[in-house]
Amino acid sequence: MKHLASKAVAPDADRLIALMHRPKESFFLIPQPEKVTVVFPMRFRDSIDVVLATSFLQEFMEARRTAGLNNAPPCHWSPSPPLELKGVPAHALNANAGFVSFVIFPRHVEGEKLDRTVWSLSTFHAYVSYHIKLGGAWIKCSKSFMHSRMRRRVETLIQALNRARPDVEKEKKTAQGRSFKRHI
Numbered sequence: 001m002k003h004l005a006s007k008a009v010a011p012d013a014d015r016l017i018a019l020m021h022r023p024k025e026s027f028f029l030i031p032q033p034e035k036v037t038v039v040f041p042m043r044f045r046d047s048i049d050v051v052l053a054t055s056f057l058q059e060f061m062e063a064r065r066t067a068g069l070n071n072a073p074p075c076h077w078s079p080s081p082p083l084e085l086k087g088v089p090a091h092a093l094n095a096n097a098g099f100v101s102f103v104i105f106p107r108h109v110e111g112e113k114l115d116r117t118v119w120s121l122s123t124f125h126a127y128v129s130y131h132i133k134l135g136g137a138w139i140k141c142s143k144s145f146m147h148s149r150m151r152r153r154v155e156t157l158i159q160a161l162n163r164a165r166p167d168v169e170k171e172k173k174t175a176q177g178r179s180f181k182r183h184i
Contacts, residue, residue: 016085018092021125026092030084036104037084038121041095042128053097053132054079059146060100060128073108073117076101100124 017029030037042057044050057077064075079098081088102121109117173179
């Protein structure tokens with residue numbers, strides 16, 4: 001990441017780096033000249049945690065599109081491993097909740113941002129696990145959040161439909177004062 005911050009090409013660029021953050025679990029750094037891609041295989045033991053994590057990660061990816069997070073690193077979730085992990089042993093890629101990728105550009109690690117970016121990336125799996133394993137209270141919050149997002153989405157779709165609806169013709173009146181509707 002320091003090479004990216006200084007905009008110098010690392011001597012071992014284009015070499016996949018696996019960092020172990022928990023026993024038998026790693027995340028991967030793929031350094032490239034203008035960016036670093038960080039890939040997290042997401043694994044959970046409980047099937048309910050897998051479903052919650054999948055939903056949470058999809059919402060996490062969608063949340064980046066909001067106006068306040070335009071400068072955040074691009075985030076991508078996929079159920080299958082990204083192409084950058086071609087050649088990695090299969091046992092390192094057994095993720096039951098998909099793969100999360102972040103693309104880090106020089107603007108994300110300039111100056112004081114380097115430490116914060118490294119800290120956020122190194123604790124990402126713990127952050128997700130914390131929010132997934134909080135239990136009943138989080139599930140209720142998550143359900144409420146999802147419902148509010150769905151309601152907002154339905155409202156925007158209804159507005160789009162209303163804008164597309166043709167104007168209703170008003171009744172016209174004859175010179176004698178009688179009203180009629182013209183049928184087309």
